[in-house]
Amino acid sequence: MTSERFPHSGVPAADVLSTLAEMRGGDLDWRSGRSFSLVYNPDDPELEHLVEQVGTSFLHENGLNPFKYPSLQQIEADIVSAATALVHTEPMAGSCTSGGTESLFLAVYTAREVARSERGIDHPTVVAAETVHPAVAKACHYLGLELVRTPVAADLRADPERIAAAIDDRTALVVGSAPCYPYGVIDPIPAIAAIAASRGVLCHVDACLGGWMLPFMERLGHQVPPWDFRVEGVTSISADVHKYGYAFKGVSTVLYRDPAMVRRQWFLYSDWPGGLYGSPTTAGTRPAAAMAGAWAAIRFLGEEGYMTKASQVMEATAGFTAGINAIDSMAVHGDPDMSVFEFGSDRYDTFAIGDVMDDHGWNLDRQPGGLHAMLFPYHRHVIDEFCSDLADAVANHGESRGKAATYGGVAP
Numbered sequence: 001m002t003s004e005r006f007p008h009s010g011v012p013a014a015d016v017l018s019t020l021a022e023m024r025g026g027d028l029d030w031r032s033g034r035s036f037s038l039v040y041n042p043d044d045p046e047l048e049h050l051v052e053q054v055g056t057s058f059l060h061e062n063g064l065n066p067f068k069y070p071s072l073q074q075i076e077a078d079i080v081s082a083a084t085a086l087v088h089t090e091p092m093a094g095s096c097t098s099g100g101t102e103s104l105f106l107a108v109y110t111a112r113e114v115a116r117s118e119r120g121i122d123h124p125t126v127v128a129a130e131t132v133h134p135a136v137a138k139a140c141h142y143l144g145l146e147l148v149r150t151p152v153a154a155d156l157r158a159d160p161e162r163i164a165a166a167i168d169d170r171t172a173l174v175v176g177s178a179p180c181y182p183y184g185v186i187d188p189i190p191a192i193a194a195i196a197a198s199r200g201v202l203c204h205v206d207a208c209l210g211g212w213m214l215p216f217m218e219r220l221g222h223q224v225p226p227w228d229f230r231v232e233g234v235t236s237i238s239a240d241v242h243k244y245g246y247a248f249k250g251v252s253t254v255l256y257r258d259p260a261m262v263r264r265q266w267f268l269y270s271d272w273p274g275g276l277y278g279s280p281t282t283a284g285t286r287p288a289a290a291m292a293g294a295w296a297a298i299r300f301l302g303e304e305g306y307m308t309k310a311s312q313v314m315e316a317t318a319g320f321t322a323g324i325n326a327i328d329s330m331a332v333h334g335d336p337d338m339s340v341f342e343f344g345s346d347r348y349d350t351f352a353i354g355d356v357m358d359d360h361g362w363n364l365d366r367q368p369g370g371l372h373a374m375l376f377p378y379h380r381h382v383i384d385e386f387c388s389d390l391a392d393a394v395a396n397h398g399e400s401r402g403k404a405a406t407y408g409g410v411a412p
Ligand SMILES: *Cc1c(COP(=O)(O)O)cnc(C)c1O
Pocket: 098, 099, 100, 101, 102, 133, 135, 177, 179, 180, 181, 206, 207, 208, 209, 240, 252
């Protein structure tokens, strides 16, 4: 082995740390409130410190066998119970996962199993609007389902008529978003779920973004279109704790109306010289730190804390959207239901404006239709700065430098 590819002798811990610090010099600075995806600044140093402390203390545990770690079993049960209370279903009707992608995977997987065993469908499809998150396409790709995507309506929401037309005998699952990532609008879930139910098809609501935010907006008196299990026909929901639940990366929840559906997820394997193997989610060995951190965040904030965070996020959203719409030719696209939106200019080159914003130190995401932002509590401190830099960028932009539209956006 060459010393460059594999260190021959170890180096002192201090050197390891200083090398890493240097390597991280070019990383996104999420604390500044100048980035709009990937990491969420809850603007709460005490919360941040607590989840770090708890996470560190659970670094070495393994959630694979909950019976060896009663604390982890309790932690997962408590997180699931809290999540199910938010979306109005039974306390044990779900699992913790590693993120939104795994939650969606498991929802697609359980739907495939139901379609096969109860309806005899060998080549199932999933129907969703084109705005559905790529994790659904990824799950279909891995799990051998065909994703049928339908155009959105003029309001950028899923079009129930087109969804209805795309459902056929092979359809295992219809997916709606609450809200979708590109435009932050909530699909018409009651109409979609009713269509799915009338055709004997399961209906998943991807509330990875909204699951830990919309319930608190509702309590604050915001107009939130119906999206959770109170809507008849919704059979499963994904909700990420590592977004608006303010946990650090690695925790989401997948939740079901019917607690028996959770059992569809379980993988049990007895014919093995190593003995009985059982696992509720896709991972084998399960890291515990993120779940423990999430548990601590939920305890620390409580309903009141989450409501305060939600009001801070909506304060930031009101400030940003008013500032954007006040600039001549600039507008937020559609009528976002939460704190996530696309915006752009109908007269100037929106991407050239984004480039000038980069020069000002902002890290706006680009998508095909414009610039994209997702707001968190800290952003309310930078409303004025953002709006004046944006006005400057609109007045003084040149040619677009051709940055590609990439999700999570800070394109190279
Ligand atoms: C973030 C997100 C996902 C995927 O979640 P990961 O945690 O990144 O795997 C799915 N759907 C929506 C709407 C999202 O915003």
